Amino acid sequence: xxxxxxxIQGLNKSFAGVRAITDLSFEVPKGVTTALIGxxxxxxxxxxxxxxxxxxxxxxxxxxxxxDITHMPSRKRISTGIARSFQNIRLMSHLTVLENMLVGQHVxxxxxxxxxxxxxLFPNHRWKVEARAALAESGLEEWANETVGALPYxxxxxxxxxxxxxxxxxxxxxxxxxxxLNPSETNALRDHLxxxxxxxxxxxxxxxxMHFVDSICENVVVLNFGEKxxxxxxxxxxxxxxVREAYIGAEEV
Ligand SMILES: Nc1ncnc2c1ncn2[C@@H]1O[C@H](COP(=O)(O)OP(=O)(O)OP(=O)(O)O)[C@@H](O)[C@H]1O
Numbered sequence: 001x002x003x004x005x006x007x008i009q010g011l012n013k014s015f016a017g018v019r020a021i022t023d024l025s026f027e028v029p030k031g032v033t034t035a036l037i038g039x040x041x042x043x044x045x046x047x048x049x050x051x052x053x054x055x056x057x058x059x060x061x062x063x064x065x066x067x068d069i070t071h072m073p074s075r076k077r078i079s080t081g082i083a084r085s086f087q088n089i090r091l092m093s094h095l096t097v098l099e100n101m102l103v104g105q106h107v108x109x110x111x112x113x114x115x116x117x118x119x120x121l122f123p124n125h126r127w128k129v130e131a132r133a134a135l136a137e138s139g140l141e142e143w144a145n146e147t148v149g150a151l152p153y154x155x156x157x158x159x160x161x162x163x164x165x166x167x168x169x170x171x172x173x174x175x176x177x178x179x180x181l182n183p184s185e186t187n188a189l190r191d192h193l194x195x196x197x198x199x200x201x202x203x204x205x206x207x208x209x210m211h212f213v214d215s216i217c218e219n220v221v222v223l224n225f226g227e228k229x230x231x232x233x234x235x236x237x238x239x240x241x242x243v244r245e246a247y248i249g250a251e252e253v
Contacts, residue, residue: 011060093149154185
């Protein structure tokens with residue numbers, strides 16, 4: 001059997017005695033874009049925080065590309081190919097787009113020599129060539145020398161995706177990627193994500209916009225009160241009685 005991009009088994013997490021995640025197990029197979037959905041407070045962000053190592057687990061295991069990352073320090077998890085893109089973009093707003101790419105690439109190379117190399121002095125350094133190519137591939141090359149803080153939100157979001165893939169991510173966790181985007185930015189983001197999927201990158205998406213989920217996700221995992229209540233294609237889980245009940249009074253699923 002092929003190794004899953006992400007495997008979560010028997011996950012449990014409480015905050016001050018209040019259960020946030022209970023016996024949660026699911027897998028994200030390689031190349032299968034998966035959505036994690038559920039009403040407010042269902043535990044979606046907590047799952048992302050556990051997988052990225054912001055919190056420690058109470059019980060259970062988390063495996064990324066076959067490597068057990070359950071107790072791995074957060075900053076080392078990218079070495080297994082898993083990365084997270086935050087709702088509040090974590091680009092350095094005072095640096096240019098290209099400089100942000102170089103910071104991302106640094107994650108892959110932590111040798112002292114790499115840390116001391118003054119990239120500004122090498123206009124055609126391999127990393128710059130690679131970063132420019134990745135920006136061009138995503139139709140973002142026109143922004144390469146702009147300061148990130150001055151760019152539209154939708155563009156920054158997509159630059160954040162390029163940065164994550166340049167840092168070596170093969171499994172990307174996206175926290176509400178479509179939130180705050182206008183319709184044309186949402187379309188550009190969708191096209192960008194489809195291009196990443198075509199390159200073999202696996203996406204795990206927390207998203208409230210079901211049209212967006214429907215347009216890119218093959219599989220959906222539904223949480224309610226920290227437990228998995230359904231899993232499968234969106235068209236199927238929509239019909240599930242438990243899912244319908246969980247969403248009563250909340251947004252339409
Ligand atoms: N650091 C924390 N301290 C205490 N409780 C927390 C913490 N993080 C999450 N929780 C609780 O865990 C439960 C799940 O919250 P979580 O934010 O994961 O839900 P969510 O599905 O992401 O919700 P939303 O869609 O509103 O973002 C909630 O009851 C929340 O109050």
